[in-house]
Amino acid sequence: MKEVVRSFEGLHFALKAFSSRLTIFRGLKSIDYPLVTSLGRMKWFIEMPIERQERIMFDKFKQRAIPVLEFEPHDDWDWLTLAQHHGLPTRLLDWTLNPLVAAYFAVEDDTFAGDSVIYALTGLKRVDVRLQADPFSLQTISRFIPRHVTRRLTAQAALFTAHPQPGTAFENYEGLERIIISGSVRRELKVDLYRYGIHRASLFPDLDGLCSHLKWLREDSGHDRSKSDDRTSKLE
Secondary structure, X not given: OOOOEOOHHHHHHHHXXXXXXXXXXXXXXXXXXXXXXXXXXXXXXXXXXXXXXXXXXXXXXXXXXXXXXXXOOOOHHHHHHHHHHOOOOOOEEEEEOOHHHHHHHHHOOOOOOOOEEEEEEOOOOEOOOOOOOOHHHOOOOEEEOOOOOOHHHHHOOXXXXXXXXXXXXXXXXXXXXXXXXXXXXXXXXXHHHHHOOOOHHHHOOOHHHHHHHHHHHHOHXXXXXXXXXXOOXXXX
């Protein structure tokens, strides 16, 4: 996008350009953060190809997670989803079908001074896991819709992209565009999103999400108390 978003109205106008149901979104706190998987962002302490490091972690996760599983994974796509959900670095990248969810993750840290970004990705082919049973043999970057749906994935309208080269930044795809959010409106936009039902408690429907949200409502960082109107004083 040519213009930087400086208001909720500006964000709404920018998002209207993406009307396709095949468009997915990802919000990042800083425009300087590369669009790369958690696996690609790791700082490795052993000199070894990233794919080998990935398989070691993934295999150990499968071996040791069994005693605490709440559902039975059917294949390695299920296992990857589970690993990504619980914080293991993987070749998956989180996206959402809801652009306001992406906006929230872009501005969630309302103490950060720099500009944020929402990536909008259109036209990426969906992987058929029935035909592509092995995620580690995938040849092209693809959309992946997980079979196992948790409350968090549902609340965030979440899905993934799967990356055959997890250490390579994903920024040159022809269907990828950026919406830049000015750091000057980060707090204001976070409050606007709250008023539309997009906040930590709604996106993380568990006790941790609720407590984080209640803490934000009581903290100065949650909103600008210097404003004279009651726009932020009635956040409950």
